[in-house]
Amino acid sequence: MSFVQIRDVTKSFNRHPVLDKVSLSIEQGEFVTLLGPSGCGKSTLLRAIAGLNPIDEGKIEVGGRDITFLPPKSRNVGMVFQSYALFPNMNVFDNIAFGLKMMGLKKDEIRPMVEEMLSIIDLRGKEDRYPNQLSGGQQQRVALARSLIKKPSVLLLDEPLSALDAKIRRSLRGEIRRIQQRLNMTTIFVTHDQEEALTVSDRIFVMNHGRIEQVGSPNEIYTAPASEYVARFIGNYNVWSRDQLQGRAIRGLPEQGGMFAVRPEAIRMAAATAEETPDAIVAEGTVSQVSILGNVLRFEVNVSGLPVTVDMLSGHSLDSWPAGAPVKLSISRDEWKSVRPSS
Incomplete structure (x- = not known):
């Protein structure tokens, strides 16, 4: 049985269908990407998994547990947004540790966990810096660490690189993939950037008007598009x-x-x-x-x-x-x- 199961998920806003009976399966430790243009439903699906968008119909399971109607805090799902959403009055250490403090962990439990995460995201020595003293890429790594430190069952990434310039994006997406593989973290990544999807994914789910248009490895999606829509979107196909x-x-x-x-x-x-x-x-x-x-x-x-x-x-x-x-x-x-x- 797959680790993440999305079954016939439907969602409408103001009677406008955004997700139309979407079904997909994701294996444990897999890095998958929801790829498509703005308005195709990819971020809505991600937020539905996180519990931020209640669905109209369907079922969402993670690790065999039905989380369809659970509140976000009970889902054990980590989410990183396009905006870093760091606390400007907290340094790097405290931003990363924030979730653990809210869970009631003691200082002597928190410190080794934060120090390990600082090593993973390669920010040792910068734990006393504040967000305005960091680059955009460093801030996004802190946001990533804040989600990872709580050891979520699934990590959700909602276009986390779109605010960065091209060179930093290329570097950071490689780091995200490295961290994901090191931790064997089941990850769902949302982007409209074909190059990003092809570079980091184990599998890609191409979305179109609230439906899954094609599923496959990056090589399968690029070399064998199933439809005119995928061929036009995934590259510069004639x-x-x-x-x-x-x-x-x-x-x-x-x-x-x-x-x-x-x-x-x-x-x-x-x-x-x-x-x-x-x-x-x-x-x-x-x-x-x-x-x-x-x-x-x-x-x-x-x-x-x-x-x-x-x-x-x-x-x-x-x-x-x-x-x-x-x-x-x-x-x-x-x-x-x-x-x-x-x-």
Whole structure:
């Protein structure tokens, strides 16, 4: 039996459905991510697990215990929010220790527990500092430690990195994953950032309009999107209907399927005079735009009016295919994914 069980959970606000019979299972020690755009229901589901949003229907179990109607303080669930919510008049030590004091633990019990947590979050030597003396990343680590020190059955992270700049986000998400693995903590992470989800998760639950659209490992979600919605959201997939593809300068289209998705890095681009790749879908077009995205060059190619995005490592010369250059595109049939149209 899975450690966390969400069964047919439904929630509406002002008669507007936000969660529509959501069901999911999470194993003990697993790090899962609820991924989706704003308004898809991911934070509402997280808050329902925490007991902050009472549900209309369904059941929530953690460790075999039904917590559906328990108050938040009785659920043994830790939650870290986007805002750090630290007490400005308390130093790092006292912020971390606050929950233990509320539980009635004595000072000699609290000190070794806080010192251990300071080591885990790598803030030893900063226990006497106040929140305004810490960086944003350090403050978020304190907020994380304050939740972890109470040893919750499940740790809930509600977009905890969204207020940080990109470099700190990348560093801190790695630290969160390291801490989670060290403690073997069952963790549910909410984000709208595809890169974050792909980087830290054991599994990803992609949400759409209050439902689970697809569940899988990061590799499964990225390389085999089940629907047009997932393909468009999870990366920079090219997504086309059969009607869009027919009648254009494309040869070798699959005989089956009505909607297709192709990763931009799976498309091979060559000079228009290059020989065609055997057993591949081949298209002829013209480069319309070139963008430099760090280590990736992104080409927008016009294929008889159909826009196609092609990504290549930036080791390739920009001079090879400037805007206006005629090119030939080849796509392996294995990379041509049939997906379910959006409802």
